[in-house]
Amino acid sequence: MRGRTDVILGxxxxxxxxxxxxxxxxxxxxxxxxYQGGANAGHTVxxxxxxxxxxxxxxxxxxxxxTCVIGNGVVLDPETLFNELDELGKKGKKxxxxxxxxxxxxxxxxxxxxxxxxxxxxxxxxxxxxTGRGIGPCYSDKxxxxxxxxxxxxxxxxxxxxLTLNVKLKNELLTKIYNxxxxxFDEIYDKAIEWGKRIKSMLGNSFAEIxxxxxxxxxxxxxxxxxxxLDVDHGTYPFVTSSSPCSGGACTGSGISxxxxxxxxxxxxxxxxxxxxGPFPTEDxxxxxxxxRNKGGEFGATTGRPRRCGWNDLVAVNxxxxxxxxxxxxxxxxxxxxxxxxxxxxxxxxxxGRTEHLFPSSCADLAKARPVFETLPGWxxxxxxxxxxxxxxxEAQDYVHFIEERTQTPVVLIGVGPGRExxxxxGI
Ligand code: IMP
Numbered sequence: 345m346r347g348r349t350d351v352i353l354g355x356x357x358x359x360x361x362x363x364x365x366x367x368x369x370x371x372x373x374x375x376x377x378x379y380q381g382g383a384n385a386g387h388t389v390x391x392x393x394x395x396x397x398x399x400x401x402x403x404x405x406x407x408x409x410x411t412c413v414i415g416n417g418v419v420l421d422p423e424t425l426f427n428e429l430d431e432l433g434k435k436g437k438k439x440x441x442x443x444x445x446x447x448x449x450x451x452x453x454x455x456x457x458x459x460x461x462x463x464x465x466x467x468x469x470x471x472x473x474x475t476g477r478g479i480g481p482c483y484s485d486k487x488x489x490x491x492x493x494x495x496x497x498x499x500x501x502x503x504x505x506x507l508t509l510n511v512k513l514k515n516e517l518l519t520k521i522y523n524x525x526x527x528x529f530d531e532i533y534d535k536a537i538e539w540g541k542r543i544k545s546m547l548g549n550s551f552a553e554i555x556x557x558x559x560x561x562x563x564x565x566x567x568x569x570x571x572x573x574l575d576v577d578h579g580t581y582p583f584v585t586s587s588s589p590c591s592g593g594a595c596t597g598s599g600i601s602x603x604x605x606x607x608x609x610x611x612x613x614x615x616x617x618x619x620x621x622g623p624f625p626t627e628d629x630x631x632x633x634x635x636x637r638n639k640g641g642e643f644g645a646t647t648g649r650p651r652r653c654g655w656n657d658l659v660a661v662n663x664x665x666x667x668x669x670x671x672x673x674x675x676x677x678x679x680x681x682x683x684x685x686x687x688x689x690x691x692x693x694x695x696x697g698r699t700e701h702l703f704p705s706s707c708a709d710l711a712k713a714r715p716v717f718e719t720l721p722g723w724x725x726x727x728x729x730x731x732x733x734x735x736x737x738x739e740a741q742d743y744v745h746f747i748e749e750r751t752q753t754p755v756v757l758i759g760v761g762p763g764r765e766x767x768x769x770x771g772i
Contacts (some may be wrong), residue, residue: 347374347563348606351594352674354571355610355664357618358589359651360643361676361759362611362767363387363449366403366567368757368767369609374562375411376404376440377554381569382419382451383480384475386645390762397645399444399477401428402567408438411557413550416447417587417597419482420494421456422539426467443549444543446495453535454514454527456480461563462524467724473620474645483586485510494547496542502757507533551599558604566594571617572610572664580707583622591668609756609772610670612661614678617651619644623711626654626690640680642681657716658750663703665751672772673751675744676759679766684722691717691750720746728761 354360376741383399402412455478485491570589572581615741618624636653693700693713723739758768
């Protein structure tokens with residue numbers, strides 16, 4: 345019998361707590377696959393009171409008997425990868441087997457430089473608030489068909505040829521547009537050759553690995569980074585990342601075919617956050633936003649930036665449910681809401697006096713959207729020790745049921761604290 349496949353992805357603007365959901369579900373899986381994004385992600389996992397933040401490594405890496413795959417859709421920064429592996433090595437951790445797709449694109453030093461220069465050159469209102477990890481420029485090269493792939497790092501002749509072209513193109517851009525210093529070819533080439541020596545044993549045919557695992561009955565988790573509303577096609581363009589965090593991205597970014605995906609789990613916080621620029625209808629710039637940020641520790645895992653915070657937005661979650669085919673919701677950080685007397689939840693938008701239940705396809709319309717809230721009573725008690733749905737206070741159960749009813753989707757996991765064990769499994 346072939347294995348089961350689950351896609352775990354963000355149903356908001358990223359930072360939903362996917363890492364901890366994946367870490368919990370990885371226990372039942374043989375293989376964990378990252379399919380898009382790069383070191384812009386920051387997936388936090390807490391195991392035995394120790395906190396780990398993974399930017400590139402799949403969140404299943406702490407299970408030695410598993411296989412972790414970095415798929416072709418990922419843009420891989422070797423420096424971050426090696427740092428993460430070294431940190432875990434220093435802690436004496438036994439790790440999963442790691443396979444890196446030959447086709448993953450490499451984030452080169454010039455991608456990070458151009459990312460920062462491009463962001464700095466954008467005027468107010470046009471800034472995207474990127475993480476500066478070179479993500480956009482690396483994906484641009486991929487689609488321009490000049491990118492350097494992981495397999496090129498172990499093929500010095502191809503690397504030299506491709507890098508020669510890239511350094512020439514980038515130097516034009518750097519010196520003529522950004523008034524910056526030209527790149528030094530030898531420095532970059534030597535560095536890339538060193539990366540190749542270390543990465544060589546990890547390279548492989550990730551599609552074949554995934555296919556074999558499925559045929560031999562192993563379950564597979566596909567780990568999305570960022571979130572639906574940051575998707576380059578379906579998100580709040582241009583305030584998005586440059587990849588496809590949606591479930592379709594799992595197919596293109598790993599080679600799994602759509603009809604082999606058994607379940608899509610959308611992760612949503614019990615409230616909502618966003619980092620970087622772009623519209624965010626339920627954002628609260630007052631004491632409520634501050635309280636959510638402080639109680640929820642809402643500071644970027646990758647950049648340390650304070651996250652923008654507000655109540656949950658079911659218009660956006662419903663959109664994510666439809667775009668991705670989400671058939672189970674993982675609701676994280678429910679414990680953060682324990683301090684509130686009442687909890688608001690956005691169920692519609694007011695746009696120019698019209699009540700809209702559909703997430704607008706235009707970013708300009710979204711920027712005009714005012715949230716229409718419904719209010720539920722809070723529970724005002726510690727829920728962090730609850731391990732069964734029935735242990736939750738009635739008001740917390742009602743909040744969960746409200747989300748289920750309004751999204752027509754079951755909540756299958758509830759996070760009540762940061763640790764692996766602080767989880768209520770309800771149908772997963
Ligand atoms: P980039 O992915 O670095 O190009 O950034 C583009 C936008 O996506 C910015 O608004 C970032 O703040 C946002 N972003 C990128 N990665 C993440 C993430 O992992 N969580 C939340 N937001 C992210």
